[in-house]
Amino acid sequence: MSPKLRFKVLVSRILRYFFQGLLILAPIGITAFTLYWGFITIDNLLPRDLIPTNHPMNFLRYQGVGFAIVLILIIFVGYVSSSFIVGRLIDMFDHILERTPFIKYIYSSVKDVFDAFVGEKKKFDHPVLVNVYGEDVWEMGFITQKDVKSLGLEGFLAVYVPHAYAITGKVFIVRQEKVRPLTNISAGEAMKFAVSGGVTHITEMPAQPVEPGR
Template sequence: MSSLRRRLLVGLHWRRLLQYFLQGLVVIAPIGITAYAVYFLFNSVDTILPDLTNKLFPNLMGVDENGLPRRIPGLGFVVVIVIVMLIGRISSSFFVGKLVDVVDTILEKTPGIKFIYSSVKDFFEAFAGNKKKFDKPVLVNVDADDVWRIGFITQEDASHFDLMEHVTVYVPHSYAISGITYFVPKTRVKSLHINSAEAMKFVVSGGVTHLE
């Protein structure tokens, strides 16, 4: 076997091994990252109740052999989820809703606190709740005439910026949590008749996700 042919076979062998490695990475990485994210979230929420109970009632649960608050795995997670759901249910009632509005108004007018509170509140309301903002996916033309981006209308009226025939459109970036806000003429926006979650997933994935 000639030296050149031997080198070609060795190169082909290594390229095939590299291809197997990358293919395995494609399979393992999403599963591993998802599993770690779920584990981290579960573990973080699950420790809230034992830590809080230990601070309020030091002798109630006791401690383990390492001196840490004793806990039943999964119990804290379930209790926290139930409490959040109960708060959501109670806040839907008229009187509690009014009370929440009063507290909301106070926090939004408190110097120093209002910036943090309003920013966090607006972020969560953009994705969930009765006032979620990213529920109107559109195609928006902000570059060349025949180039379109996927975005979400967040404000139908931009008149407070002296832009009478414009709408506010948020355009998310791919593989990131950032994005850009545009004021766009209504004539350069087209409605998308797809689920907003599917539209967001399509953008964040760089367009590789299949739309259902």
């Protein structure tokens, strides 16, 4: 083998090993960076600069204490909100914010987004296939409104279709017969499949009976 050909083979192997290593390390690195960014952002919510070095509460200046305090605070609020009296007070405060001019638009929008993902009224838990662009073309989405009569449309429903490799999506108002419920995969599996552009492997579950109206 000539030196020139040997050099090309060597470069080809190095590039192959580089991309192979990148495929392994990139997901790990991005995940680690995201967790680190989230940790630092939450931890810095504690105003350390306002605490003198000789103050009895000086331990609050240590890295990680702010994150722990915020975490404990969130758990505490979730715990006390489960009581009847505190729950009613929170509902009253929630009602006031949703009626306050300007603030209601910000508060309601943020609240609806969080409720859609982690609230008791989660919206993205009804995975479906929706026929939008053509007879044999199906999009994977989630039913967000089973009834859109308020829009003057009878027999239609709202389906949210997430975009691949993005946090955005589109809402389609389609006829009920254009929607096919997915009963053998979880909502999480459907979301991963849609967001990953269809490259994520789907783990099937036992088919669940479709509830009336779904």
